[in-house]
Amino acid sequence: MTKVVATGKTIEDAVEQGLSQLGTSLERVNVTVLEQPSKGFLGFIGARKAKVELTLLPEPAVDETKAAESSHMQDAPAQSVKEEHPVEQPSAAAAAEPASTIDPYEEAVRFVRETAAGMGLEVEVELRHGKDESIMDISGSDLGMLIGRRGQTLDALQYLTNIVANRHADGYVKIVLDAENFRLRRQKTLENLAERLAAQVARTGKEVILEPMPPNERKTIHAALQRHAEVRTFSKGDEPNRRVVIAKK
Known part of the structure; x- marks a missing residue:
């Protein structure tokens, strides 16, 4: 299963339902908001739940060269003679350096662009860092769909963007999304x-x-x-x- 449609009282609830069905995490999916939640007349007549579509992203491609080398090593017969080679010890700086570093803000920008693309929108994103929070300004055409009624869609996208960013951050980061100076x-x-x-x-x-x-x-x-x-x-x-x-x- 690579795609599910889920519902919930809020967009956040619907996304959590979809992630549970797919058995994956937020950074592994594209999220498309299909319907905004509505309370309906008198709070219950014509009420409508939020509906989202989650599409599972493809797995990262396996390095064929490394895979072939691994396969060759597994198939090769064991050597009867061991050659002694001095083992080079890594420096203290190299040992302390992490194997890979993922920038939480780059991941947040990527998530916003991919989500907008899933809504049929092509957007530009400018990130400004402040003392307590970072502002992500979104520009493009037809951004009313991204903003939603009274900013509900923008707020939901902001919530999801902060989840994505904080999955890759050492400490807590706060990102505020804005579009057309909304x-x-x-x-x-x-x-x-x-x-x-x-x-x-x-x-x-x-x-x-x-x-x-x-x-x-x-x-x-x-x-x-x-x-x-x-x-x-x-x-x-x-x-x-x-x-x-x-x-x-």
Whole structure:
């Protein structure tokens, strides 16, 4: 089996289901998002699970020369005479050097490009390193498909990209994916929403419960209103349905 279609409540759940069916790890597959999850009307009518397609990548090609040499050594008769040769001891520097080093950021960039290609998109990726996180800027045409509704597809791809990168990192690395400056535009939208709802709560005295948001978006709402004179904010519920509440002080 080289390809499976899996479903789950979230894209992450669907990917985990697919990996379990294939019996492999994330870096050995291409992931294509077929359907975004939807809660449906009133939370259950017409609700739809996330659906992804996982395609197993081909195994790395075996070095035919080494394979032939190995086969020859196995078939050759044992020598009755042993020749003594001095064994050259490796230097301390050579012994300390790892046999191979995989750059987690290169693997992350490769994963994003291959995933985009699986969606029929040709993209360019620019990586910028910051103090606490690295920003991966994605450019190309028709990136709306990669961003998804309110950034849901971009968030899911970011989650998977961080899994791939951290499989090859010595320490924890954090990568933030952005496309067409979506993150900044989304931040401005949320800040404007927070101010508008805060004014409503201050006027009516009735608290407002926002729709479920990922942690980074909830943080934006909290930060926008933390110094507000008339309202306060807090979060309630469990992931992935955790919500921000704006209430009168």
